[in-house]
Amino acid sequence: MFKITLLIHCPDTSGIISKVTTFFHNHKGNIIYIDQYVDTENKIFFMRLESEFRSKIEIASFKKAFSEEIAMPYQMSWQMYTAGNPIKMAVFVSKYDHCLYDILSRYKSGELNVEIPFIVSNHPDLKPIADSFGIGFHHIPVTKENKEEAEEQQLDLLQKEKIDVVILARYMQIVSGKLIQRFPNRIINIHHSFLPAFAGARPYHSAYKRGVKIIGATCHYVTEELDAGPIIEQDISRISHSHSIRDLILKGRDLEKIVLARGIKLHVERKTLVYNNKTIIFT
Amino acid sequence: MFKITLLIHCPDTSGIISKVTTFFHNHKGNIIYIDQYVDTENKIFFMRLESEFRSKIEIASFKKAFSEEIAMPYQMSWQMYTAGNPIKMAVFVSKYDHCLYDILSRYKSGELNVEIPFIVSNHPDLKPIADSFGIGFHHIPVTKENKEEAEEQQLDLLQKEKIDVVILARYMQIVSGKLIQRFPNRIINIHHSFLPAFAGARPYHSAYKRGVKIIGATCHYVTEELDAGPIIEQDISRISHSHSIRDLILKGRDLEKIVLARGIKLHVERKTLVYNNKTIIFT
Amino acid sequence: MFKITLLIHCPDTSGIISKVTTFFHNHKGNIIYIDQYVDTENKIFFMRLESEFRSKIEIASFKKAFSEEIAMPYQMSWQMYTAGNPIKMAVFVSKYDHCLYDILSRYKSGELNVEIPFIVSNHPDLKPIADSFGIGFHHIPVTKENKEEAEEQQLDLLQKEKIDVVILARYMQIVSGKLIQRFPNRIINIHHSFLPAFAGARPYHSAYKRGVKIIGATCHYVTEELDAGPIIEQDISRISHSHSIRDLILKGRDLEKIVLARGIKLHVERKTLVYNNKTIIFT
Amino acid sequence: MFKITLLIHCPDTSGIISKVTTFFHNHKGNIIYIDQYVDTENKIFFMRLESEFRSKIEIASFKKAFSEEIAMPYQMSWQMYTAGNPIKMAVFVSKYDHCLYDILSRYKSGELNVEIPFIVSNHPDLKPIADSFGIGFHHIPVTKENKEEAEEQQLDLLQKEKIDVVILARYMQIVSGKLIQRFPNRIINIHHSFLPAFAGARPYHSAYKRGVKIIGATCHYVTEELDAGPIIEQDISRISHSHSIRDLILKGRDLEKIVLARGIKLHVERKTLVYNNKTIIFT
Known part of the structure; x- marks a missing residue:
């Protein structure tokens, strides 16, 4: 067939x-x-x-x-x-491992119809995880000074391996316009808030300060405006006054990995279309 | 158009x-x-x-x-x-008014594209509500002895007004096979549990006894087997050990009215198909 | 006891x-x-x-x-x-009736341990509903010119009846600082978005434009900064690209009434404390 | 302190x-x-x-x-x-790895205040995962013939390591009364349905057949009556007619791992009490 x-x-x-x-x-x-x-x-x-x-x-x-x-x-x-060739997907991470473990265990179980040639990180910390799954790991440190150069390295890797889609799995760096233009609607980020609430840095701290009763996570395509790209998927979790910021971070991790996984699946199964900075999701 | x-x-x-x-x-x-x-x-x-x-x-x-x-x-x-003629819908109630208020306030606001010629009840209690919305109210008492006769009266009313669909809005009586056969997949019930858990009477009591952490409500088409018809819609609410049976009943009311309203809308917008005792819901 | x-x-x-x-x-x-x-x-x-x-x-x-x-x-x-005397609660409305019906049907069924001496509105439209529940209705029109005077009338009513708490049940007016200072943490509003996202006017339109996958409602105490008061309760509902603004409004109504009802209950059961613009909710 | x-x-x-x-x-x-x-x-x-x-x-x-x-x-x-000594926890698995990966990645990140001396399985398949986390792995095959003997081996291991709590992380075997009596309210299972609906084998198949609109997972203490022990935690996920049994299984996996993780945390943080086959959960 x-x-x-x-x-x-x-x-x-x-x-x-x-x-x-x-x-x-x-x-x-x-x-x-x-x-x-x-x-x-x-x-x-x-x-x-x-x-x-x-x-x-x-x-x-x-x-x-x-x-x-x-x-x-x-x-x-x-x-x-x-249906022939699976999508080639690169994963960018920093130090947090919960999304990476989640993606790789799904990958290994055959749940995601993709090929993951390599992982990129600005830190060496998660290399052992890449190793244990038998996936290449490129440590490309990013500093204020070498940002442009580092990005060139990233682009080279992406092109050499003919990567289709890039997953920012809690990659704690802002991706440059150049990379975004090369991969329009093909860079997927997980933001740890219910966008548009708490865009930008430290959303759990802001959520705690505002006293919200629900926190969220948002999976979206990356555009040049920070945290403002087309939303693919969102979900939420109830909290109360008794939860500390650390509690929010822990609860949020479960949201982040689930929401990112759903967003990745929708993309790789070709169920998303983008128009006018919004997604149409065919389910 | x-x-x-x-x-x-x-x-x-x-x-x-x-x-x-x-x-x-x-x-x-x-x-x-x-x-x-x-x-x-x-x-x-x-x-x-x-x-x-x-x-x-x-x-x-x-x-x-x-x-x-x-x-x-x-x-x-x-x-x-x-799109011309709206669906004609009859509502059957007993003494609980929360679902009735909910349906009638939606009806009045134009949210439901239906006509409600009358309400039937085995008790007179809710007549004032029918009156305040200007809808006919038929009090048809049902006892063990007159059950058949009462049902004849109901059937007469349904036929005279050319009713398309019957809503059992916490109507605390079991509807006979005769009525069901005349209105196949056109009688909609709200059951106050997450079916198939806690079918039958007093589901909140059973949920309390079992110590579940979530209660539910189920909107379904009525078939001859009790609480076993095709499910149209379900939803749930979190509870804890600290909730009494009365708390479950109160929380459940909110579920019941929302889930029933969604089920009614799906039906009257012709978004449901039934096959093999299951629904296909086109959304 | x-x-x-x-x-x-x-x-x-x-x-x-x-x-x-x-x-x-x-x-x-x-x-x-x-x-x-x-x-x-x-x-x-x-x-x-x-x-x-x-x-x-x-x-x-x-x-x-x-x-x-x-x-x-x-x-x-x-x-x-x-436990003796129930809380005295006034309800302010404009033209939308869904929250009012919901509050009054709960009131009538004894679910809310309050007394509702009257309803205030800047429009006469909902008077028949107040009538059908046997509750007083004060039509106090509010214009740019008479705003101060209208508020005096409201204050007089609230004081004469010794009102404890004011519910803004989709009352489409901004309440003045004077009223807020007289009723600190005793004016409860329902905002039709997941705050802090989409504060201000027309949140469903903004949610539609942004392409979020989830909408929300927020019940909060009113403070002088618009939509920035202590949050009592929030809830959400899933949406998709296929929902029009009108769909969001309809779905949102169900959220609004449920979330407002929960907030009212927490307040009247004395389960809320406010500190530092946040609530502690004892459940 | x-x-x-x-x-x-x-x-x-x-x-x-x-x-x-x-x-x-x-x-x-x-x-x-x-x-x-x-x-x-x-x-x-x-x-x-x-x-x-x-x-x-x-x-x-x-x-x-x-x-x-x-x-x-x-x-x-x-x-x-x-607070001194962390709880000692053994994990029993069969062939499914999603719950195991989830538990071990939380364990590694310090999210769970436990010590995991070893993993037990009736199959050798998941040994590489145990290895990559540096945790002991005991392959104890279970057949109809050796069931009693295998259980003795398990008991020996549990006693030698002074295990406090046993997690059945999709361990596809029924645990004997002997083990249960030795670990009363200290064996935690994840069942892949919304109990009491679909107790027993193949709940996703039953859910599909019944046409429910929501599936669930239940974390509970194991008692001698199958799937009838005190419920610690439950959660659910929406499905539609268009989901195949395989879809339910995949969606269910996410539920299983989240619900099991929550149940484990509640137990190891000493937030559960059992009485009369129900849990009191202090949060």
């Missing part, structure tokens, strides 16, 4: 679904998933579709036909994926 | 989506919502579709064409709704 | 619990609830205690003894309540 | 709190936490108390005094812990 996943968005007009589904049908594709959404404010049509084919199709000519017959007439932005 | 909502299920095969969407497109319908699900175990295809038409269509001939060209060849079970 | 509820806070020191509980024991009080919290940062001790007495005690002399023997030596701020 | 944690339960009577807190005060203990609960049905008083002492006290004589002056007159069952 050969499988294709298609993501599109285009100006909203009548007949798109019929045209697209008929195209797949005519090419002997059986549609096993379809979901669509219309942004009525901006008049944009979004769709995600999965199709199975009994026999392998010639993907290049299929894409060409789709482009000419469907995508161009409807002015579509589109992405088409075949 | 004229709008049609279509719900179908049929044996799964290739090309259904393409056929249906092209049919709508050819009749000048613009599909504004489509969602589908395949029960791979039973090989059944389910779909919900909303389509807008710029000009009013001849619905009888449209239905006929759909039946002949699409539904019959694919052996579909299907329901087609136009 | 005669019951006293005591709330205290004072500089933290050793022996307070022992002293207080022994005082109650010596006065033949049986302690049925005790909870305490120490703010280690500010070195403040907080406690809530409920005590039952088999026979009615002379409350004035009991208070005097407590004041002299316990409160003064420990520099306590303290409140002592007897 | 020297710290004592006290847990008691006894027949409810007047003056207990006063007596206990005065005892601590007289021994120069500063009470930093007190919480109590009265089971009014069974007339049992429960209390948890933490006290700090500026200088080290003679614990043996302190205990003796407490026993004679307080515990005996009030017929108390009581446990007194000093």
